[in-house]
Amino acid sequence: MPDTLSRTFSALADPTRRAILARLRTGEATVSELAGPFLGQMTLPGVTKHLKVLETAGLVTKTRDAQWRPCTLNAEPLKDAAAWMEEYRVHMEASLDRLGDYLSMLTNANSATAARNSTNAAIPVERTTTTPDTTDADTV
Amino acid sequence: MPDTLSRTFSALADPTRRAILARLRTGEATVSELAGPFLGQMTLPGVTKHLKVLETAGLVTKTRDAQWRPCTLNAEPLKDAAAWMEEYRVHMEASLDRLGDYLSMLTNANSATAARNSTNAAIPVERTTTTPDTTDADTV
DNA sequence: ACCGTAGTCTACCGATCAGCTAATTAACCC
DNA sequence: GGGTTAATTAGCTGATCGGTAGACTACGGT
Numbered sequence A, B: 001m002p003d004t005l006s007r008t009f010s011a012l013a014d015p016t017r018r019a020i021l022a023r024l025r026t027g028e029a030t031v032s033e034l035a036g037p038f039l040g041q042m043t044l045p046g047v048t049k050h051l052k053v054l055e056t057a058g059l060v061t062k063t064r065d066a067q068w069r070p071c072t073l074n075a076e077p078l079k080d081a082a083a084w085m086e087e088y089r090v091h092m093e094a095s096l097d098r099l100g101d102y103l104s105m106l107t108n109a110n111s112a113t114a115a116r117n118s119t120n121a122a123i124p125v126e127r128t129t130t131t132p133d134t135t136d137a138d139t140v
Numbered sequence C: 001a002c003c004g005t006a007g008t009c010t011a012c013c014g015a016t017c018a019g020c021t022a023a024t025t026a027a028c029c030c
Numbered sequence D: 001g002g003g004t005t006a007a008t009t010a011g012c013t014g015a016t017c018g019g020t021a022g023a024c025t026a027c028g029g030t
Helices: A005-013 A016-025 A031-038 A044-056 A076-086 A089-094 A097-120 B006-014 B017-025 B033-036 B042-055 B076-086 B090-095 B096-121
Strands: A060-062 A070-074 B060-062 B071-073
Touching: A005 A016, A005 A076, A005 B006, A016 A044, A016 A060, A016 A070, A016 B006, A016 B042, A031 A044, A031 A076, A031 B071, A044 A060, A076 B076, A076 B090, A089 B076, B006 B017, B006 B042, B006 B076, B017 B033, B017 B042, B017 B060, B017 B071, B033 B042, B042 B060
Parallel strands: none
Antiparallel strands: A060 A070, B060 B071
């Protein structure tokens, strides 16, 4: 997985790891301190693994202090993730507006059906006209 | 994976799926229209699979129109993800401030070392005092 | 020098994931 | 009915993931 954004989202796609981040939000902590709340359900090497995932995602920085490995939160990668989401802000707000939703659904459905029907008719319009256009590669 | 937030993040942790969402941002599209840009690198069933992931994550809604399956974007689940991230906003802004970072790193390190040393000393303070506290279960 | 504590490393296991091919369903058109 | 297009399903791979147990490293205290 060479892609930073993918690594970030993937690291966040686990409740244990999110809990670890939440704990680090309250300040630095060692591995065993982080592991504490989970030791009933998980072993220490398990937590170490999760930490490594967070580390290679750049979300956690592990330093050393004698036999301890104090971990700190690094929210830097979250910025990219937040920036990505920002593009969908309009749609998030729209998804609350039920009436507007319904109306735009109707009009979209009609125009889309019309477009398809005309394509199926005599004129051999290439579908590619409707296809990739604004797909902005680096905000994907 | 019973957890909604995990499913959302996990669905976003793939560039192909993010590209599909980006395309849907510009309006409704059928499966083949969505598959178009990827057919050089991936087969149609592959795209169908990705769509199902997005669908079960609630990010895409598939309707039917004769033999076509028009898909629409549903940003609703992104709201929860955005809300989760919002908690880290402070840390994102802080991670830009290099000087403040360095200073707080120093002070945190010192106080943390002190705390550990005092724990290792005579008084058998239980670590649990420092542990789960504010870990707010449903914002994790 | 020895013991305890903190943490990591190395397999190993079962489950899930991403991708493919090939076959199948469902609808339309002639 | 027969052919075409749209899309899904089934079944198979190989890779990755989450987790474990057990051996190992590194450091501090006595």
